[in-house]
Amino acid sequence: METSKRKKNILFITILSVVGLIGAMALQMIWIYNSYELIKNDIKNEGYATIEKALEEEGNMRFGQTPKGTRIKSGPTNDTIPPMTYFYEQLSDMGYPMSLHNLDSITAELLTQNRLGNQYYIDIINLRTGEKINGIGTQKEPSFMAIKPKYFPIRSDYTQVVQLIITNPNKTFLERMGLMLAGTFIIMLLVIVCISYQVRFISCFEKIFQIREDFSYAMIHDMKTPLTSIIMALKFLRSGKLDNRQEMKNKYFDIAENEADHLLTLTNKVLTISKLENHKLEMNKTEVELTPIIEKLTEKFKAKSQKTVNFITDIKAETAYADAEYLEEVLSNLIDNSIKYSGESVEIRISIARDDRYTVLKVHDNGFGISDKDIHLIFRKYERASAVKRNRRNGTSGFGLGLNFVDQVVEAHHGKIFVSSIEGEFTEFTIYLPLIES
Known part of the structure; x- marks a missing residue:
């Protein structure tokens, strides 16, 4: 009964430890995922700010080519049409079209300054039809982790929008999450080692208990035989039936003495081993x-x-x-x-x-x-x-x-x-x- 209960307790502790490990790993994964989403959102915002600034600088370069005293009128703005959309639109209508090569150079420099990597692509898209008008960049094929900031309209009717695609932001993610990932790995490794050690310790503890029970059983069984022999010999000697049979009487005395010596030898052996292990002998x-x-x-x-x-x-x-x-x-x-x-x-x-x-x-x-x-x-x-x-x-x-x-x-x-x-x-x-x- 006690063995069965102990095994159930050990099984329960082992299961609880494994469930705890799985729970800790799940929480850690959720934390990493949420951190990834936050960093991804930050990169999107920074990418949008980068292309916006690149367009502004490219537009200023075109505006510098216009006759002195040229004025550009603004138009109605809202959440999707920035004020400078009309600036880009009117420059194009005045005969000063966007230079993709200039935009590419400015974008590459800004991305490097902002530590957003150097693998990107710039698409010019007709948002109404979904048609891709033009594009430029260092890497056309995006990876599965590619990030697309929101588009920036350069015509108020959305027939032309600019979208920056950061095609391979892995290095950026690694730089921003590297310390967290290393810390997470170390913490999880420590947790796994500790729980593995705990499970191993519990297993050893169970083995010790089993050995103790087996030893107790074996010792009681082996000591029972000489004790039974001693008791039987003493009963015969006490009964007086052997008083007139000296040879048989001596034989029973010898049995009792030998079995008592056997018990004493076993007891001394246990004590001697204990002293030897503790370096006291x-x-x-x-x-x-x-x-x-x-x-x-x-x-x-x-x-x-x-x-x-x-x-x-x-x-x-x-x-x-x-x-x-x-x-x-x-x-x-x-x-x-x-x-x-x-x-x-x-x-x-x-x-x-x-x-x-x-x-x-x-x-x-x-x-x-x-x-x-x-x-x-x-x-x-x-x-x-x-x-x-x-x-x-x-x-x-x-x-x-x-x-x-x-x-x-x-x-x-x-x-x-x-x-x-x-x-x-x-x-x-x-x-x-x-x-x-x-």
Whole structure:
């Protein structure tokens, strides 16, 4: 129930984050679009002012060619007919037609001054018929972003209007919106990174919760068996039924003691790993005699294992610079794993050698081996717990502390550990422990 509720909450937070990201991007796009429209409108107004000024200057050049004392009368004006329309019209009627080349030169100069680009076209159009009368400019074909300011009539009957077309204003837009676009990109990138990190963090959090549940399940399951054995042994001993059967009584005492020792070992392992990870555990390293440790472990596992176990030892180095207690526990874990993950007949080869830098310990078995996809995971903490259901099917138990403990202890010795395996054939662990440190 708690897992289902947590998953729903995580899914809700993830969906909310994604919706928030989409909403933020949508608002940003609306803001950019509105800014684009405002700048586009500004360019239209500036373009109209540019062509108006260009026409004025071109008209003044023509007026300078008229006889001295020439007067030009104005006419009625409104929102669409500027006062100077009559000025251009009468100049043309007086025999001083518009010079497109002069208008082109003036327009090009003004557009450059106003930073509106240099790609444009000027059309002379009969607005009544829609016919294009003439045109001039640097680029005839407009881009999809071309801007057309409103036309400027040069005859009061609209038979001739001038329209400036800024055919490619991309550079102008980029100059005016560049800083905003860069800021928007950076902000959106930060938002995406933050939400991605949040989703990833939530996913990791969910995985941690799952591992915790699996670990709790595995630990309770594996501790339940020795506790049950201890309780049953104590009940038999307490009942008095074994008072006259000393051999059987001693056997039940041994069961209770071994299972209690097993529980204590598991508890100490958890505490040791915690101390190692927090760098609070010191290794008491000395020159350790290896032969007694190997003999002790081989006898122990031969006696306690229900499988047929055959040990082959090859000891070419008598000592190692290590903490005796933890080194024994490391080898015990590796041997225990070899027996767990093997068939009914187990062969374990233990070899010890030395080079000029390390004491090299190897534990090789003929067990089930490790698959390629799992071999890089075996030293992870609680990795066995996260696969507890699979473990139950193949008959093994544990919750992922053994090999992590081995890895941590070897690291605390400033050593290295490697594993090689072929699934279905063998597994070999190799430990390198540095020689005595100066």
